[in-house]
Amino acid sequence: MNIDLSRRGFLRLAGAGVAATSLGAMGFGEAEAAELAHVRAFKLATTTETRNTCPYCSVACGVIMYSNGDVKTGETAEIIHIEGDADHPTNRGTLCPKGAALKDFVKAPTRLTMPRHRAAGASEFQEISWDEALTKIARALKDDRDANLVQTNDAGVTVNRWTSTGFLAASATTNETAWLTYKVVRSMGIVGFDNQARV
């Protein structure tokens, strides 16, 4: 609250002593002191509310994620609640049943947090590193593209179509991510491509 210099003449008139707060100045200092003594025992906790986009579909509804703790100040944050963003023009706070269950999606014990690989003939998935996974994916893509790229059509016109591999991308991406995804996928010649951020 703004503090201004006082009109001294009026103050003399008021006959009131100098007290910094409304409660003090009005003579409720005792109640104020009791409250102050009461709050001494407590500590403030930090929570955060963060805007994000639902990752499920191309409608890209806005969500607000509530967390205990603030990552920006070096604390660990844990999501405690997710709800539709009432300010978001697309969904105005509403969510479909899938979006409404986003917290369970985040907290799911079966949630994939590492790349996993099931070798040919094996019955179980095994966790592998990102390096391994990307190497495997690159190898598979390269082999498939070398074998199946259609470079020209029947009339002999260059088309560079790669129809034997498809690509799916999700909706919770920035414009920049969507642009890069499109550039990478289309420059390889992939035809079967759905980027949910297309809307």
Add this chain to the structure above:
Amino acid sequence: MTTDLNPDPTVIGGVPKAPLAFLPRPARLFADRAKRFVFLADSGHRLAPYLTFLAALTGLQGRLLAELPAIEPIGRDRVDLARANRMPPVDRAALATDPLLHDTLTRLCDAAQSLDMPEPARLALQAVIAGDAADRHWLVENILADRIPEDSAAPHLFAAAAVQLHMARLVGALNAADLVPISTGICPACGGRPATSSVMGPQGIENVRYATCNCCATQWNEVRIKCLCCGSTKGISYRSVEAEDAVIKAEVCSECDSWVKILYQVKNHSLDPIADDVASLGLDMMMKDTAFRRGGVNAFMAGY
């Protein structure tokens, strides 16, 4: 033949757009607020003596509504001019010398003499009554500028009560559809600063945030997770004693180092933007120990 298509997908879900503002209905405003003050005082609150006094003062504001002379509504031309220039229709500078506002202050102070209050408060009240026109003008001018001088909070409290009463009557006669958003943290009706903001519960505006003007009690829509002091959406966090169940939190902005109280009415429908601001003084006391300054304006709790 061409058809002019104007699709509005939001109609599908029947989710209405949150209106810009809710104007105060003075009779309900003061009655509800007084009731809340009484409830808070009776719930064994440590600030009960102060809350009881404010309940009586708010009740008095409500009673005076019936006795005060009719207020002249703001003219259509003034409203149109304000709209065209994105200004609030209330001219605060002109109000400082408004005879009806000064009459309201005089009547409120006269009637307040019958209320129970501690001696320092009574001295301040008598000083306001005994003061000349220039003194009262100074008080009213400060309140209209959302400013409380550090060393005279008590006389300003009575002036604020009178200004709240006058403003609620003046603004209550406006049409909410005539208002335009001005800027973050500025009341579209009177240009005042918010006391607190509330995350609303009623159907249609569920989870939408409305800031409450400390002066005219207009509630206007503000985007959530946004600082009401500087408009930044970066570096916002919330402080409270209980992390998960808290219904009143401090919305802290690390960009401008200020904070404004946010009331989750969606979790507790009884919360009053002014009464619960006072009753949650403990949060202000705890926030005073941090590096952040209070951004919400409330003449009933100057000095925090």
